[in-house]
Amino acid sequence: MPGLYLENIEKRFGGVVAVREVTLELPQGRFVCFLGPSGCGKTTLLRLIAGLERPSRGRIFLDEEDITEQPAHRRRFGMVFQSLALFPHLTVEENIAYSLKIRNVAAAERRRRSEELLELVRLPGYGGRGIAQLSGGQRQRVAIARALAIEPRLFLLDEPLSALDAKLREEMQLELRLLQQRLGITTILVTHDQREAMSLADWIVVMGTDNRVHQTGTPLEIYRRPADAFVAGFIGTSNLLRGVLGKDGRVRVGGLALRVETLPAGMSPGGEVTLSIRPEEIPLLPGGREGENHLSGRVTFVRDVGASIEIHLDCGGIPLVSASTPKNRPDLRQGDAATAFLPPAACVVLAP
């Protein structure tokens, strides 16, 4: 199968494990995000794929060819670094055409190709400029154009947008996504920003502070069905309730027995579990309502940011957050009694 395949990859620096037992299959043409908190090994994993580091164990295959021992300069991958790493002594055009010059492409062809790439990243006519004369966003585009000059087999990006301000970053995210869709090139982007990963990727690899891959899947899958408590907490906000699985298939949290629609395979009664419920899945009702999966409590805090409203509750020692849109805004104030309903379908049971 064409694509990138990592087999049981491990990377140690001295005694420190940076990447632990990673086995991944990334099909061709996808936009993949490696997502995780800092220090989770996502950048190291990208550098292993680029050939800038050697794995301590495991193998890397691209289109069924073992590239583990192939040096970085023979891999024909395009990489955009966090610092961008544009060559300060070369012009924009010389930067973009660097890889072509290395491959002895004729000067006229180099010029044609770099003009074409500058067109692609919407910087036409910038070829003669020095790197120091460019703004942050322009440098970003030059770095992308440079990485794409040789029509790479893989396009790797190491948090390239983290230095930009919020507005420019969102613009670049959109552009990057459109560019990737146009070129159809397999792309891996490393980020710690779950919003960025959700808006760019069609495949997300979530890594945790234990340097393992916790879950892979489409953004929605990962959001709706997080594999474990770490993923549920890291992707978006989630209400995480610790409990015990009862014999009747209900989850006991505090003194409550909550019904859940599906139980993951391999869970045995009496075992500890974590329940994850997204804030927007919890409707709030006036106080005093009773019924299955109804929790009564008191409003502790209301965060109204206009586009969405977050209401924090304390339900007999269990903290809950409910989110709603302004249209469905429940009429509740701090201190009011309220009832939260946890729909059985929205309760995701996770290993503790």
Add this chain to the structure above:
Amino acid sequence: MIAERPRGALARLPLLYPAVVLIVFFVIPFGIMLAVSFFRREPGGFYLAEFSLTNYANLFTALFGRVLAFSLFISAFCALLCVGLGFPFTYLLTRMPRPRQVVWLVLLVSVLSLSAVIVAFAWSIMLSQTAGVSNLLVRLKLLAEPRSWSPGFWALVCGMAYLAFPYTVLVLYPPLARLDPHLPEAARTLGASPLRTFFTVVVGSLRRAIIATLVMVFAFNLGTYLLPQILGRPQHWTLSVLITDEAIYRSNLPLAAAMAVFFMVVSLALVGLAMLGGRGRPGEEA
């Protein structure tokens, strides 16, 4: 940022200090030398304060020309050698873990504490026939019999390069340590072999630092006075030796001063030329 211009004598005080130092330690001594170079020598005495161009006219001898050319040549040659050896050395040094870098830097700095006399005699012993490295090579069957390599041109090169090498590394260290490690990595991912990366990206992006170091080491080498007399033959004596000879042994201070001024003008011209050649593109970062 717009800073307000300093007003009044008090505000200018901080500028006064460097100005005074420059005048007392540089402008005045140089002025005296410049003046003396136009004075007339009094045989048997010192000099007479009369304006004459005879000293400069007397400069243009075959000997002076040859010694001047040799001084410039060996200074430039050793500067190229030091930077040629020192640049890759410093590059690899900056890629090492920090504690190991410190050990190397301390070692290098400790070389600076050796006086030129010790260095010169050490090299002359090392390159001698009786106790030198050629005996080792004979042991290793690489040479038939021990040879004497000192005094000679290459012995002088060894001594001069040895003294200038620590300075070369210390001057190259800051720009190389500041080099973004992602630059060579980016070149690797773009298809450049490690060697090609080194020349196109590491050397390329530090071109100006390299030229500045060449100029500094060249200027440092120009002052070599002791080494040529111990490690070189008379044809390897530098202009500093000739100037000292003229000033001290022949008591012709005006001629020695004229030589020194002329030497300086030629050196400055060469340095200026090198700086001009090393100018970056507009907007390029230093």
